[in-house]
Amino acid sequence: MRISEAIKLGHANLTAHKGRSLAIVVTISVLFGLIMGVNFILQGLEDNALRYSDARSEGKIYVEGRYRGSQGNEVVWQRVEKYHGEILGEITKVKLFGEQEILYIVSPEVVEHLLTQPLDNVPADKLPVVMSEDMMQRLAEAKENGDEIHFGGLFDMPEDDYEIVGMIDDVHQRNELGEEGEINLLNLVLVHMGAFGGYEMLVVDDGTGQQALIEKARQECIERAQAMYEEYDQDYELYIPDLETEVKLVAMFTNPYDAYKYTLLDDEKEFGYHYQQYEVREIFGNQTQIIGAVADTEKMIRVLVIVLLVVAVVVMAFTFAHIVAAEAPIIALYRSLGAQTSDTVKIYLAYLLELCVYAVILATVIGMLLAGVVTLMESGALQELWTNDYGVELPGKIILIGFNWKYLEVVGLMLLVAPVAFLLTVDQLSPKRIAQRLKED
Amino acid sequence: MFTGGGCYNGVMVGIQLKNISKSYGAKSILAHVDLEIPKGEFVMMRGKSGAGKSTLLNIIGGIEQPTSGEILIGEQNISQLRAKERAEFYRHAVGFVFQGFYLQPQLTLRDNIALPGIFANMPKNERMERVDVLAQTLQITEVLDQKPAEVSGGQAERACVARALFMNPQIVLADEPTNNLDPENARNVVDILYKVWQETGATVIVASHDAIVEKYATVVVEVADGGARLMRGGAKDEN
Numbered sequence: 032m033r034i035s036e037a038i039k040l041g042h043a044n045l046t047a048h049k050g051r052s053l054a055i056v057v058t059i060s061v062l063f064g065l066i067m068g069v070n071f072i073l074q075g076l077e078d079n080a081l082r083y084s085d086a087r088s089e090g091k092i093y094v095e096g097r098y099r100g101s102q103g104n105e106v107v108w109q110r111v112e113k114y115h116g117e118i119l120g121e122i123t124k125v126k127l128f129g130e131q132e133i134l135y136i137v138s139p140e141v142v143e144h145l146l147t148q149p150l151d152n153v154p155a156d157k158l159p160v161v162m163s164e165d166m167m168q169r170l171a172e173a174k175e176n177g178d179e180i181h182f183g184g185l186f187d188m189p190e191d192d193y194e195i196v197g198m199i200d201d202v203h204q205r206n207e208l209g210e211e212g213e214i215n216l217l218n219l220v221l222v223h224m225g226a227f228g229g230y231e232m233l234v235v236d237d238g239t240g241q242q243a244l245i246e247k248a249r250q251e252c253i254e255r256a257q258a259m260y261e262e263y264d265q266d267y268e269l270y271i272p273d274l275e276t277e278v279k280l281v282a283m284f285t286n287p288y289d290a291y292k293y294t295l296l297d298d299e300k301e302f303g304y305h306y307q308q309y310e311v312r313e314i315f316g317n318q319t320q321i322i323g324a325v326a327d328t329e330k331m332i333r334v335l336v337i338v339l340l341v342v343a344v345v346v347m348a349f350t351f352a353h354i355v356a357a358e359a360p361i362i363a364l365y366r367s368l369g370a371q372t373s374d375t376v377k378i379y380l381a382y383l384l385e386l387c388v389y390a391v392i393l394a395t396v397i398g399m400l401l402a403g404v405v406t407l408m409e410s411g412a413l414q415e416l417w418t419n420d421y422g423v424e425l426p427g428k429i430i431l432i433g434f435n436w437k438y439l440e441v442v443g444l445m446l447l448v449a450p451v452a453f454l455l456t457v458d459q460l461s462p463k464r465i466a467q468r469l470k471e472d
Numbered sequence: 473m474f475t476g477g478g479c480y481n482g483v484m485v486g487i488q489l490k491n492i493s494k495s496y497g498a499k500s501i502l503a504h505v506d507l508e509i510p511k512g513e514f515v516m517m518r519g520k521s522g523a524g525k526s527t528l529l530n531i532i533g534g535i536e537q538p539t540s541g542e543i544l545i546g547e548q549n550i551s552q553l554r555a556k557e558r559a560e561f562y563r564h565a566v567g568f569v570f571q572g573f574y575l576q577p578q579l580t581l582r583d584n585i586a587l588p589g590i591f592a593n594m595p596k597n598e599r600m601e602r603v604d605v606l607a608q609t610l611q612i613t614e615v616l617d618q619k620p621a622e623v624s625g626g627q628a629e630r631a632c633v634a635r636a637l638f639m640n641p642q643i644v645l646a647d648e649p650t651n652n653l654d655p656e657n658a659r660n661v662v663d664i665l666y667k668v669w670q671e672t673g674a675t676v677i678v679a680s681h682d683a684i685v686e687k688y689a690t691v692v693v694e695v696a697d698g699g700a701r702l703m704r705g706g707a708k709d710e711n
Contacts, residue, residue, distance in 0.1 A: 032590060032591055032593065033590075033593065036590045039583075040576075040579075040590075043576060043578035043579055044578075046578045047577065047578050360574060361576060363535060364570065364574055364576065364587075365587070365591070366535060366559075367533060367534075367535050367562075367568045367570070368563075368568070368587045368588045368591055368635070369559060369560075369562060369563025369564075369588050369591040369592055369639070370559070370591045371555070371556060371559045371591075372555070374591055462537075467496075
């Protein structure tokens with residue numbers, strides 16, 4: 032029997048059992064339509080958030096990494112290469128006085144893509160710094176309130192020791208950059224205000240100024256330790272800390288999904304490292320976090336999909352068993368006209384698959400409607416939120432409908448409902464069962 | 473003019489039932505039935521309701537399997553065939569007219585008639601040609617593209633007969649074809665079956681307790697008390 036004929040005869044069941052067929056289609060499509068809707072919305076969120084984040088970081092994703100294990104940062108180099116990234120330079124963490132007193136020094140190569148004020152223009156006696164907008168805002172607020180501020184844990188800053196070089200409202204104009212200021216003994220010049228997700232403040236240094244800076248900081252620590260020693264009348268032992276440095280490599284990626292895979296640390300065996308000793312995070316942006324958050328939600332949804340699959344199979348198998356019982360005379364008719372078991376299997380499997388195809392279509396419509404409603408309700412608010420958060424204004428409305436291969440995965444699972452439900456009830460089609468039903472009738 | 477009554481794999485068909493028994497659970501319907509139906513007869517299978525006429529007809533037609541015993545159609549021992557071979561054999565050798573002239577209600581008469589051809593993988597154009605010939609002979613051409621509920625009872629009956637004849641079977645089985653019909657329609661149906669028998673030379677077996685069938689039968693099989701007995705009818709020469 033040809034497949035086209037089986038589909039035609041299978042379709043006859045749909046007309047004959049409209050109520051039950053509709054019940055199957057509606058049940059499955061509502062269950063999976065909700066999942067599809069959530070999936071569309073999540074992908075729409077991811078697409079749009081990445082669009083904003085990408086516009087902010089101009090298509091570049093920066094990820095810092097460090098390996099504390101025996102191979103050291105060699106493994107970082109290897110992994111960055113694997114995921115098509117490029118090592119730009121280093122961020123050196125200088126611990127000065129206990130865990131709280133930390134200074135971060137970044138290679139110029141790392142931030143040269145970001146800088147809005149050329150390093151060449153920085154006076155010799157000034158240290159160029161990249162500061163987060165959050166930090167800038169905190170500075171502004173502290174200045175206004177006359178508060179002290181802990182700046183990276185390194186220095187307490189009395190209000191007169193720093194200058195406000197730009198207010199948060201001015202951030203997008205960039206015309207305040209290049210302002211100079213002083214924090215404690217350090218003369219600073221602001222060369223960039225970075226997006227969130229990075230450091231509060233990074234000192235840009237090619238190594239020459241770094242030693243001087245560290246030496247200055249060390250001197251500060253010694254002076255403070257000595258002051259404490261003297262203040263407490265030498266009851267305490269004089270503690271002069273050694274400076275410790277840690278180096279993280281900063282890689283740049285141009286594809287956020289490559290960067291995300293790099294942060295996943297799921298290739299331990301391939302590179303022979305241990306993930307607990309591998310530090311990795313995105314800086315100057317949050318694209319890998321967006322992708323990760325969506326991926327985590329999708330993992331939860333996948334569990335839900337399996338549960339729904341079981342429910343759908345049970346519903347379909349149960350309803351189909353009733354349909355086959357009612358179809359006993361037709362099945363007997365087919366057999367008497369020369370149909371083999373394989374023919375009846377084709378006919379009824381085609382029928383169930385047709386129901387699943389309708390369910391896929393209806394579920395897609397339900398999912399799109401759900402995503403459409405959420406878009407109508409939330410689009411404006413999201414646009415405002417992201418415009419503020421990312422500091423960029425993008426044209427076009429935010430539409431929370433996105434497609435990805437997981438949609439096809441759900442479609443595949445929905446189509447799988449038919450053969451699984453069929454297999455569970457296939458004995459209902461056996462000649463013995465059909466004859467028995469006819470006798471019972 | 474009907475065509476058909478050909479032979480399948482060179483077998484000119486006569487039917488032998490050897491020691492056939494059929495039971496449903498503990499309930500015995502047929503017990504040790506031995507019966508030989510000569511080929512080319514118009515057979516009435518009669519008996520009271522529940523005597524086992526339909527069961528015996530279903531066993532001959534391959535719809536039900538006997539609990540024990542052997543069936544030979546022509547030289548072919550059906551009991552020794554594998555399921556697929558058996559389906560193939562019955563598809564070509566036997567045509568069935570169901571009680572109540574059962575048609576698939578969702579299909580047009582054309583598709584209903586062509587069903588045996590679909591299961592036999594017959595090409596579509598060949599199927600349609602065959603349907604047209606049968607429809608013309610049975611005078612249902614004008615309603616071929618309508619569904620069973622949209623045609624008269626008589627037209628539906630003729631469509632059922634056309635379907636039974638679709639594969640040119642050597643044996644045509646009819647289960648209570650006159651049940652629930654008024655005398656005029658009952659006579660029409662039997663007329664059609666008789667015409668089929670006359671023009672194809674097929675063995676026609678009609679399970680019925682209607683006296684009108686007996687008038688046409690050349691052979692009568694009495695089904696009673698779990699057994700079956702063959703008696704010669706006298707209608708062949710009269711009609």
